[in-house]
Amino acid sequence: MNKTILILGACGQIGTELTLALRQKYGNESVVASDIRRSDLAELQDGPFEILDASDAGALRAVCEQYKIHTVYHLVAMLSATGEKFPMKAWDLNMQSLLHVLELAREGVIQKIFWPSSIAVFGPTTPKDHTPQQTIMEPSTVYGISKLAGERWCEYYFNKYGVDVRSIRYPGLISWKSQPGGGTTDYAVEIYYKALEEGRYTSFLSEQRALPMMYMDDAIRATIELTEAPAEQVKVRNSYNLAGISFDPVTIAASTEAPAEQVKVRNSYNLAGISFDPVTIAASIAGHIEGFEMDCVPDFRENIAASWPASIDDSAAQADWNWTPKYDLEAMTAAMLGNLKVKLGL
Numbered sequence: 001m002n003k004t005i006l007i008l009g010a011c012g013q014i015g016t017e018l019t020l021a022l023r024q025k026y027g028n029e030s031v032v033a034s035d036i037r038r039s040d041l042a043e044l045q046d047g048p049f050e051i052l053d054a055s056d057a058g059a060l061r062a063v064c065e066q067y068k069i070h071t072v073y074h075l076v077a078m079l080s081a082t083g084e085k086f087p088m089k090a091w092d093l094n095m096q097s098l099l100h101v102l103e104l105a106r107e108g109v110i111q112k113i114f115w116p117s118s119i120a121v122f123g124p125t126t127p128k129d130h131t132p133q134q135t136i137m138e139p140s141t142v143y144g145i146s147k148l149a150g151e152r153w154c155e156y157y158f159n160k161y162g163v164d165v166r167s168i169r170y171p172g173l174i175s176w177k178s179q180p181g182g183g184t185t186d187y188a189v190e191i192y193y194k195a196l197e198e199g200r201y202t203s204f205l206s207e208q209r210a211l212p213m214m215y216m217d218d219a220i221r222a223t224i225e226l227t228e229a230p231a232e233q234v235k236v237r238n239s240y241n242l243a244g245i246s247f248d249p250v251t252i253a254a255s256t257e258a259p260a261e262q263v264k265v266r267n268s269y270n271l272a273g274i275s276f277d278p279v280t281i282a283a284s285i286a287g288h289i290e291g292f293e294m295d296c297v298p299d300f301r302e303n304i305a306a307s308w309p310a311s312i313d314d315s316a317a318q319a320d321w322n323w324t325p326k327y328d329l330e331a332m333t334a335a336m337l338g339n340l341k342v343k344l345g346l
């Protein structure tokens with residue numbers, strides 16, 4: 001019999017796709033989706049769903065006991081951009097919900113936890129390029145502070161109580177099935193919608209603001225691979241660096257114009273954390289959509305992005321659980337535009 005899984009925050013950008021992937025793998029009944037709201041996606045209705053406030057410890061315990069939950073994927077958080085508007089709410093939600101889940105594991109009610117951290121744990125004093133697994137971490141956003149504190153709690157519960165908790169520092173995630181939920185890297189999703197719908201896009205990050213990014217399919221695969229890896233392989237118990245592709249708005253727009261051999265070089269550097277900016281993502285899209293234009297009007301999110309790494313060194317993830325990304329910028333642009341055309345009926 002499959003071990004039952006609970007997903008907290010299942011209607012969000014990552015939760016939607018993780019729920020579908022795990023149900024495909026283990027069957028609908030083995031994966032309980034939960035969120036504070038309902039999703040309008042028909043595909044998510046095909047299995048058990050609970051309205052659950054993850055900051056309500058009693059309600060969380062009741063659902064875990066009712067379904068005899070083995071593994072919890074904790075995907076509830078207030079993200080970076082929204083968190084800067086509501087710092088106390090972000091801190092309360094991000095910390096309380098994690099501590100409730102860690103406590104349930106300590107008591108033996110559940111057996112395993114996946115909880116994502118973020119590149120937001122790094123700050124202005126962190127080395128920007130190929131940011132190492134262990135380095136200076138002085139985050140300057142409330143979101144980053146909550147993620148860094150969360151990492152320390154995860155490692156503490158592992159060391160002190162043997163709680164089996166696993167974590168990835170996700171880079172910015174790019175997907176088409178569900179909308180992003182108020183982060184600083186949301187521009188790299190919006191740009192594809194606007195390219196198809198209006199042929200132009202105004203980026204809220206500046207031209208050369210490079211950030212590490214990843215296509216959702218890679219992130220979901222990484223999440224499941226890490227959570228299912230044998231425990232002795234999981235040597236990092238705070239959170240793994242994970243590199244996909246790293247780019248700025250200009251880079252994503254430009255990449256399809258680059259000669260194929262150049263794209264391959266970028267591709268092979270991705271594991272070591274190559275960097276792309278808004279101009280590059282715009283150029284990548286322009287290779288598919290003639291006349292696509294982008295301008296940049298940076299807002300408060302530019303300051304958040306400026307405090308984060310431009311590229312990530314994920315050699316620990318590669319060494320420990322054989323992590324390899326599959327999507328480079330070109331493959332991602334083709335997948336995003338192809339899938340969105342169908343979704344938007346274009």
Ligand SMILES: NC(=O)c1ccc[n+]([C@@H]2O[C@H](COP(=O)([O-])OP(=O)(O)OC[C@H]3O[C@@H](n4cnc5c(N)ncnc54)[C@H](O)[C@@H]3O)[C@@H](O)[C@H]2O)c1
Nearest residue numbers: 009011012013014035036053054075077118170172173181
């Ligand atoms: N998307 C990214 O690019 C990215 C990058 C780094 C880390 N992460 C992390 O991954 C996780 C998921 O991110 P996401 O992008 O899917 O976020 P999201 O905002 O899209 O989804 C979060 C979900 O949590 C739900 N939620 C909010 N408050 C709740 C509560 N009290 N109880 C239950 N559910 C509640 C929301 O309704 C939403 O469906 C978060 O921990 C986030 O910090 C995401």
